[in-house]
Every structure is written in C-alpha cells, then in structure tokens.
Amino acid sequence: DAKTTQPNSMESNEEEPVHLPCNHSTISGTDYIHWYRQLPSQGPEYVIHGLTSNVNNRMASLAIAEDRKSSTLILHRATLRDAAVYYCILRASGAGSYQLTFGKGTKLSVIP
Amino acid sequence: KAGVTQTPRYLIKTRGQQVTLSCSPISGHRSVSWYQQTPGQGLQFLFEYFSETQRNKGNFPGRFSGRQFSNSRSEMNVSTLELGDSALYLCASSLMGTNEKLFFGSGTQLSVL
Numbered sequence: 001d002a003k004t005t006q007p008n009s010m011e012s013n014e015e016e017p018v019h020l021p022c023n024h025s026t027i028s029g030t031d032y033i034h035w036y037r038q039l040p041s042q043g044p045e046y047v048i049h050g051l052t053s054n055v056n057n058r059m060a061s062l063a064i065a066e067d068r069k070s071s072t073l074i075l076h077r078a079t080l081r082d083a084a085v086y087y088c089i090l091r092a093s094g095a096g097s098y099q100l101t102f103g104k105g106t107k108l109s110v111i112p
Numbered sequence: 113k114a115g116v117t118q119t120p121r122y123l124i125k126t127r128g129q130q131v132t133l134s135c136s137p138i139s140g141h142r143s144v145s146w147y148q149q150t151p152g153q154g155l156q157f158l159f160e161y162f163s164e165t166q167r168n169k170g171n172f173p174g175r176f177s178g179r180q181f182s183n184s185r186s187e188m189n190v191s192t193l194e195l196g197d198s199a200l201y202l203c204a205s206s207l208m209g210t211n212e213k214l215f216f217g218s219g220t221q222l223s224v225l
Contacts, residue, residue: 032211043116043202043216044155087155097210098168099145102155 004088009107012078020073020106022088027068030093034100035062035073037084044087044102047073083110114138116205116217124223130191133220135203137184143209144186146178149200149219158201161186162209190222198224 005023012018024033034049048055048062050071055062061074075082087105091097117136125131137144145160157170161180178188184205190197200221204214 034213036214041218043204043218044214045216046213049211049213091211093211098143098160098162099157099170100147100155100214101157102147104154 004090004103006086006088006103006106008104009109011109011111012075013111014080015077018075018078018082018108020075020086020088020108021070022072023070024088024090025069027090028092031090032093032097033062033064033068033071034089034091035060036087036089036100036102037082038087038105039081039084047086049091078108078110080110080112083108116203116215118201118203118217118220120220121218122221122223124225125193126225127193127195129193130189131193131222132187132189133201133203133222135186135188135205135217137186137203137205138215141205141207141215142184143206144180144184145204145209145214146186146188147202147204148172149202150198155202158188160209167209193224195224198222 035047036044038044048060050062063072085105085107089100119134143162146158147155149155159169159178164180175191180186200219202219204216206214
C-alpha cells in the first residue's frame with residue numbers, strides 16, 4: 001500500500017482555519033485520498049475523500065496538489081469539538097479498497 | 113437511522129480463553145470490516161466481509177476469525193487469548209465496501225489478564 005506522511009501533532013486557536021498536510025509521493029493513479037478523524041473514546045469518523053479535484057463538504061475541504069503527491073485537509077473554523085487525531089489514507093481501487101490502511105495520523109489540539 | 117452497534121462495550125478475559133465480539137451494521141449495509149487498535153501498532157485491518165463472504169484479510173494469526181450472517185451482522189472470534197490481544201476492536205460498515213465512506217462503531221475494549 002502506498003504510504004502517507006503526516007505531522008505528529010498540530011495546534012490551532014479556536015475559530016481559526018486549520019490546514020492539515022499530508023504527503024503521499026508514491027500515490028498511484030487510481031488511489032483515492034480519504035480523511036478520517038478519531039475523537040477520544042470513539043471510533044474513526046469519515047471526513048472527506050477525493051481523487052483529483054478539490055472537494056468540499058459541510059465538515060471540511062480537501063485540496064489536492066496537481067501532481068497528487070500531497071493534499072491538505074482544511075477545517076475552515078476550528079472548534080473545540082475538532083480536537084482529534086486526523087488520518088490521511090490512500091485507498092486503492094478494486095479489491096484493495098476493501099480495507100483502510102491507517103498511519104499514525106496528526107493529533108490536532110484546539111486552544112480556546 | 114441507527115449507527116453501527118458493537119457489543120459488548122467492555123470485556124475482561126484471561127489468557128487462554130476465547131472471546132466473541134458482535135457487530136450490527138447500519139441497516140442496508142452489506143460490507144462489514146474489523147480493525148484492531150492498540151497504542152503501539154495503531155489501527156490495523158483484520159478482515160472484511162461482504163454478503164457472508166470474506167473478501168480480504170489482514171496480517172493476523174489464525175486465532176482471529178470472523179463470520180457474517182445473512183442479515184449482515186458480523187462476529188469476530190479470538191481463540192487462545194494472549195496478553196497482546198488487549199486492544200480496542202472496531203467494526204465498520206458500508207454499502208458495498210469499495211471506495212465509499214465507512215461508518216465505525218464505538219468499539220469493544222478487550223482486556224486480557
């Protein structure tokens with residue numbers, strides 16, 4: 001499986017935007033970029049995913065570099081509830097898509 | 113719509129015993145996958161089932177097994193428990209199990225003494 005690299009931790013002030021980076025230089029043409037987050041004492045929660053174009057949903061935006069070797073998850077206004085571990089995951093197509101391969105993720109702290 | 117339900121929430125067992133964990137997916141979801149989460153190894157894929165068939169399996173010993181029933185509910189079993197099996201076991205469901213979002217349960221926290 002192609003690997004992702006994320007910073008171990010990041011901090012943000014409440015109500016400010018947060019940009020969470022992810023490097024995936026060995027991504028293949030059919031790999032989707034998925035983001036999940038895990039709040040304390042809960043299972044992971046889907047955030048967003050994309051293939052080539054930037055994506056927006058009610059939770060966040062996903063900016064994908066033109067060469068697809070990196071991406072950035074954008075939380076437009078961080079709240080205390082956004083404090084979590086954020087995982088950037090490459091998901092293959094076909095049989096390879098049946099599983100998620102989690103890395104260490106980025107632990108986001110939100111300062112009131 | 114009810115979310116993914118895992119039972120029990122907490123479980124304490126001793127070495128050598130076996131354990132069965134249960135997962136009820138979201139209604140209509142046919143794919144169920146299982147993950148193990150430990151502080152040292154993070155989240156690791158165990159196996160995935162779709163329509164009662166195991167489609168993919170992670171790198172775990174044969175002591176870890178699972179099955180899926182016709183109503184999509186799934187169980188996983190761990191035999192001959194070891195101390196290192198202490199972990200949070202998470203179940204996730206989705207419609208087809210391919211490139212779509214997974215919905216995770218809150219997990220079963222297993223402690224092996």
